[in-house]
Amino acid sequence: MIISKDLFLLGDQDYLRLPKEEKRPAAMVRPTVVKSQRSEVAGGALHCPFLLEQGEAHLTGTRPLELVFSGLSVSVASRSILRDVSGVVRPGEMLAVMGPSGCGKTTLLNCLSGRSELDSGCIRLNRERLTKRWKRRICYVLQQDIFFPDLTLRQTLEYAARLRLPESMSRRQKMLYVDHIIDVMDLTACQDTRMGDYTKRGLSGGEKKRANIACELLTNPALMLLDEPTSGLDSHSAYTLMSSLKRYAEKESKTLVVTVHQPSSQIFYMFDKLLLLCNGHTAYFGDVNKVVDFFNNIGLTVTPHYNPADFVLECVKGSEEMKQKIITAAKSLPTYHQEALNDYCALPAQLYQHQGCNGRVPMVGHALGHTANGPGCDFSKPSLWSSTPNGTLNSTPPLSLTTKCVVSNHNSHNLSNHVYSTIVKDEEGKSLWLDSQSHGSSSVSSTTDDDVRWQWPTSFWTQFKVLSSRNFQESRPRMLSKLYWLQTIGLGLMVGNVYFQLERKEESLHDIQSWMFFSTNYWMLFALFNALSSFPAEREVVNKERLSGSYRLSAYYLAKMAGELPLTMTLPAVYHIISYPLFGFRSTSVFLTMLGFLLLSTVVAQSAGFFVGAACMDLDVAITISALYTLATQLFGGYLATNIPSWLRWMRYLSMVHYAYQNMQIVEFSEGERIQCAVQSKFEVCSNSTHIPVSVILEQQGATLPLWANTLVLLFFLVVFRVLGYVVLRYFRQPK
Numbered sequence: 001m002i003i004s005k006d007l008f009l010l011g012d013q014d015y016l017r018l019p020k021e022e023k024r025p026a027a028m029v030r031p032t033v034v035k036s037q038r039s040e041v042a043g044g045a046l047h048c049p050f051l052l053e054q055g056e057a058h059l060t061g062t063r064p065l066e067l068v069f070s071g072l073s074v075s076v077a078s079r080s081i082l083r084d085v086s087g088v089v090r091p092g093e094m095l096a097v098m099g100p101s102g103c104g105k106t107t108l109l110n111c112l113s114g115r116s117e118l119d120s121g122c123i124r125l126n127r128e129r130l131t132k133r134w135k136r137r138i139c140y141v142l143q144q145d146i147f148f149p150d151l152t153l154r155q156t157l158e159y160a161a162r163l164r165l166p167e168s169m170s171r172r173q174k175m176l177y178v179d180h181i182i183d184v185m186d187l188t189a190c191q192d193t194r195m196g197d198y199t200k201r202g203l204s205g206g207e208k209k210r211a212n213i214a215c216e217l218l219t220n221p222a223l224m225l226l227d228e229p230t231s232g233l234d235s236h237s238a239y240t241l242m243s244s245l246k247r248y249a250e251k252e253s254k255t256l257v258v259t260v261h262q263p264s265s266q267i268f269y270m271f272d273k274l275l276l277l278c279n280g281h282t283a284y285f286g287d288v289n290k291v292v293d294f295f296n297n298i299g300l301t302v303t304p305h306y307n308p309a310d311f312v313l314e315c316v317k318g319s320e321e322m323k324q325k326i327i328t329a330a331k332s333l334p335t336y337h338q339e340a341l342n343d344y345c346a347l348p349a350q351l352y353q354h355q356g357c358n359g360r361v362p363m364v365g366h367a368l369g370h371t372a373n374g375p376g377c378d379f380s381k382p383s384l385w386s387s388t389p390n391g392t393l394n395s396t397p398p399l400s401l402t403t404k405c406v407v408s409n410h411n412s413h414n415l416s417n418h419v420y421s422t423i424v425k426d427e428e429g430k431s432l433w434l435d436s437q438s439h440g441s442s443s444v445s446s447t448t449d450d451d452v453r454w455q456w457p458t459s460f461w462t463q464f465k466v467l468s469s470r471n472f473q474e475s476r477p478r479m480l481s482k483l484y485w486l487q488t489i490g491l492g493l494m495v496g497n498v499y500f501q502l503e504r505k506e507e508s509l510h511d512i513q514s515w516m517f518f519s520t521n522y523w524m525l526f527a528l529f530n531a532l533s534s535f536p537a538e539r540e541v542v543n544k545e546r547l548s549g550s551y552r553l554s555a556y557y558l559a560k561m562a563g564e565l566p567l568t569m570t571l572p573a574v575y576h577i578i579s580y581p582l583f584g585f586r587s588t589s590v591f592l593t594m595l596g597f598l599l600l601s602t603v604v605a606q607s608a609g610f611f612v613g614a615a616c617m618d619l620d621v622a623i624t625i626s627a628l629y630t631l632a633t634q635l636f637g638g639y640l641a642t643n644i645p646s647w648l649r650w651m652r653y654l655s656m657v658h659y660a661y662q663n664m665q666i667v668e669f670s671e672g673e674r675i676q677c678a679v680q681s682k683f684e685v686c687s688n689s690t691h692i693p694v695s696v697i698l699e700q701q702g703a704t705l706p707l708w709a710n711t712l713v714l715l716f717f718l719v720v721f722r723v724l725g726y727v728v729l730r731y732f733r734q735p736k
């Protein structure tokens with residue numbers, strides 16, 4: 001089996017270093033490649049590049065994207081951050097966004113990714129409005145590298161691939177793809193290193209940065225927004241990374257917007273366009289090669305051999321007078337066609353109808369580079385934007401959209417019948433994917449604005465399985481740390497010895513109850529407080545993944561419950577196994593039933609922790625609320641306070657500890673030897689009996705419900721808290 005050099009998103013370019021054969025395990029051999037027959041039109045027709053039938057719209061995954069933004073204005077807390085910023089980036093182009101710190105670069109990327117609200121202005125992607133489904137298909141590499149710290153780089157990428165690559169790819173194919181991305185991003189040496197964070201050392205800053213980009217490259221997006229991808233990299237790494245991105249953009253017709261702080265002149269001239277920001281205003285937009293001329297024209301001359309990037313940054317950091325001069329000059333730039341941009345934004349979202357494409361969805365096959373327009377499509381009519389040699393915008397068709405054509409089988413909607421692209425096949429002849437098709441998070445319709453037709457990359461069941469496994473792997477070091485093991489074993493031994501082999505008599509009753517109350521209460525508190533930090537700790541990662549449309553929240557939520565369940569139960573089970581026999585082993589059935597109820601109470605308390613943790617953004621607030629609630633539940637649990645004033649007695653019905661503790665007593669006292677009365681007994685029943693019935697012991701603590709009813713109430717708590725946790729995440733903690 002052979003992996004084609006065309007197989008992966010980075011294509012057959014010189015920057016692609018295929019994984020060496022010898023490095024691969026025997027199973028990972030290369031699938032053979034079947035080049036699409038460009039002229040294969042049997043039963044079909046030669047179409048214009050952009051012709052796809054309605055039912056084929058899902059193939060538009062990574063059709064090249066022309067990004068247009070016009071008059072973007074944003075303010076935060078009545079402070080203007082962006083003021084009337086406009087620009088155009090076409091497929092194959094890389095736009096640099098530069099400016100002094102705080103000038104609004106990240107804010108602009110947030111707007112372009114749909115994560116920030118606009119005060120005014122418009123953003124169009126191939127003339128369509130930036131809707132929710134677009135947002136999920138834009139790849140946004142954040143400035144911060146947000147990962148699960150305990151997963152290794154390879155695990156991180158593998159989980160991302162299993163979640164974000166389409167179901168039609170087998171797991172083996174996805175793993176091959178991960179191999180390749182690791183190789184291309186030069187991450188092989190550190191693939192088994194954990195990601196790490198500020199508390200645990202892991203990948204270096206530069207490696208993390210590349211890992212961040214690698215995660216996003218997995219989905220082969222058409223539009224990439226990268227926020228300072230070179231920060232923290234040495235000059236050589238920065239150059240290598242940027243040249244890879246540049247070639248990726250060019251060869252794959254990707255649209256890239258990159259914010260950079262102080263690029264070297266080599267990197268600076270890799271960009272096609274520059275958007276220079278100054279206090280949120282446009283200080284320059286246009287061809288990067290023309291920026292020095294622009295400054296020359298307003299009397300600001302760059303010294304020979306001076307890095308032009310440094311020069312322009314210094315200019316926009318100059319005096320207020322100089323800034324005003326630059327901003328005013330930028331408004332009269334030939335590239336700054338505000339009116340035309342406004343026209344563009346005012347156009348309806350129907351695609352290319354004016355060009356004679358009958359409203360069909362545009363599609364570009366990068367691999368062919370066909371120049372012929374197919375029948376039924378007339379591209380002689382002008383589009384609004386294209387490049388002129390001097391980098392200005394004018395009214396000719398965008399080059400990239402006119403020079404590429406798709407040959408597709410008109411008679412079929414079957415994906416494999418489209419020959420617009422290289423099709424990679426493995427040795428069994430099954431298609432891996434079309435290399436110009438997005439592997440990304442969605443396959444969606446194109447022309448409509450409704451998000452209803454959004455489809456997830458993988459099924460609910462796949463998401464659940466992958467997320468459960470990831471959650472288990474990621475939570476295990478946290479939930480089963482060495483410290484916790486030590487604590488549990490130590491506590492089990494200590495408690496077992498304190499309450500060692502208690503006799504079944506009235507004098508020991510208080511101690512027997514103490515053991516039960518302590519054991520139940522301790523593990524409930526442990527689970528609740530551990531769960532508090534569970535959502536806040538992974539909120540950033542999950543928000544990032546939710547925004548990119550990787551999976552359903554419901555799949556994540558259920559997987560979290562399932563993935564953490566064995567971990568939640570392990571330590572209480574170990575404690576019980578150690579302490580119960582020391583305390584006094586009655587019978588195997590009592591031992592197991594008590595263990596079952598101990599675990600149930602622990603999981604119920606964990607649900608409360610999940611809910612409070614999800615509801616409170618601030619961990620301090622969550623801890624305070626939980627402390628108050630758990631102290632109250634202990635007080636009303638039936639052990640600490642037995643003479644509760646009648647007007648407060650109802651509170652015990654809200655106490656989870658109450659039901660859990662009562663169940664433990666029912667199980668413990670119902671089997672085996674009964675509790676013997678003391679000589680001077682405080683129980684009335686002992687005046688004519690030698691033993692105390694279980695019901696009397698329970699009544700003394702205000703317990704009236706039978707075992708099944710207590711269990712039902714505990715299950716009720718479990719369901720209510722878990723549903724409330726989901727509702728909070730779904731409706732009140734939506735990522736923005």
Ligand SMILES: Nc1ncnc2c1ncn2[C@@H]1O[C@H](COP(=O)(O)OP(=O)(O)OP(=O)(O)O)[C@@H](O)[C@H]1O
Nearest residue numbers: 076077081099100101102103104105106107108261
């Ligand atoms: N949520 C917010 N509330 C208040 N001010 C904000 C908020 N977000 C951004 N700002 C302000 O907006 C300005 C632009 O921020 P932004 O992060 O876009 O700058 P930047 O150009 O990316 O800076 P840097 O290069 O330092 O990352 C800053 O002055 C910042 O303080």
